[in-house]
Amino acid sequence: MVKMTLGLPPIVFYPTWLVLLGFHAVCALYLVVMAAAYFAMTSSENASYAPIWSDTGFKHFKAFGAIYLAIAALHVIQVLRIFYLSIRNKRMVLHCEQSKSYCKDDCKCTPWCFDAVFAVRELVVLGCLSYQAYQSSKLVPRVELNNLNAAMLILSCWLTPLIQILVRKSIALSRATSLLSSFVLCTFLAKVIQSLVFLQYTDVFNLDKMLFATKMIFDPTFLAVLTPENRMMFATTVGDFISKFLPLLGSFVSLVMLEGVISRREEKVTPDTCADTNAKVDFNVNVTVETLDTQKGPQSPLAWKLVPLRKLWESLALLKTPHVPRRITRRVSGC
DSSP, X not given: OOOOSEEEOHHHHXXXXXXXXXXXXXXHHHHHHHHHHHHHTTSGGGGGGHHHXXXXXXXXXXXXXXXXXXXXXXXXXXXXXXXXXXXXXTSOOSSOOSSHHHHHHHHHOOHHHHHHHHHHHHHHHHHHHHXXXXXXXXXXXXXXXXXXXXXXXXXXXXXXXHHHHHTTTXXXXXXHHHHHHHHHHXXXXXXXXXXXXXXXXXXXXXXXXXXXXXXXXXXXXXXXHHHHHHHHHSOOSHHHHHHHHHHHHHXXXXXXXXXXXXXXXXXXXOOOXXXXXXXXXXXXXXXXXXXXXXXXXXXXXXXXXXXXXXXXXXXXXXXXXXXXXXXXXXXXXTO
């Protein structure tokens, strides 16, 4: 039977366990910061800047922030679930491995099922990121940032099939590497690119309110660059928010799927309940078989079960019967 999970030795599994939990923590922190930014822009103090952030104003920003918090809660719940499973199993685990039904379900899982889910997730995420790259080419005037965005998008489109071709002999390794590469590249496009746009404005937003308003009024270049780039960072419409929201959800799904295909390799040898029953037999090997055949022919299958019972009965009879010497007598004829 083809192994569907990638077994890692303990020396590799423990750092992997920590790295995956670190990914959850970083993603949750980013989502909380973005949700806080959406909620902060709905305050009355920032009402005058509403046309800069969005054409529709701030009416959807609270809902956007709530959805970001919901995705962050999913990351936290997944981390707590991993901790709970690790405490219950008394060792570090990433998914439930205790029940016997897990092995049966793993054996029944077909490769096309996993590939179909992975392909749908990949198409949705890459479609949204392609739309964001198109928006960035119109809103962000920095050529180097747009070139980086396009290069990472092309790499994420071709790296996954290339990995599956190179490691096609190992399904477990192919799944793990494809999910990891997809998570890293999609997370870079969905989070890092927007963070690079925001870093340039860290000093700008630290200005005094009067100085900031003066630059907006008397410096048309400042406003012409600020407005489109900030619309790239934050969602302007519901459709734009969906294209920003789905890649973040896809990153969470990638982590959960990755944790489902990684396990710790057992050091001791255990019977494999998932072994293939259609194993090949080598007819050139001599095999010795003991039977209960007699001179009269082979005994019935019931004899196998009666032999230990008969021996037990004879041993009990010897214990109960005292040993009495037998007296031998002879009859003498003709006396």
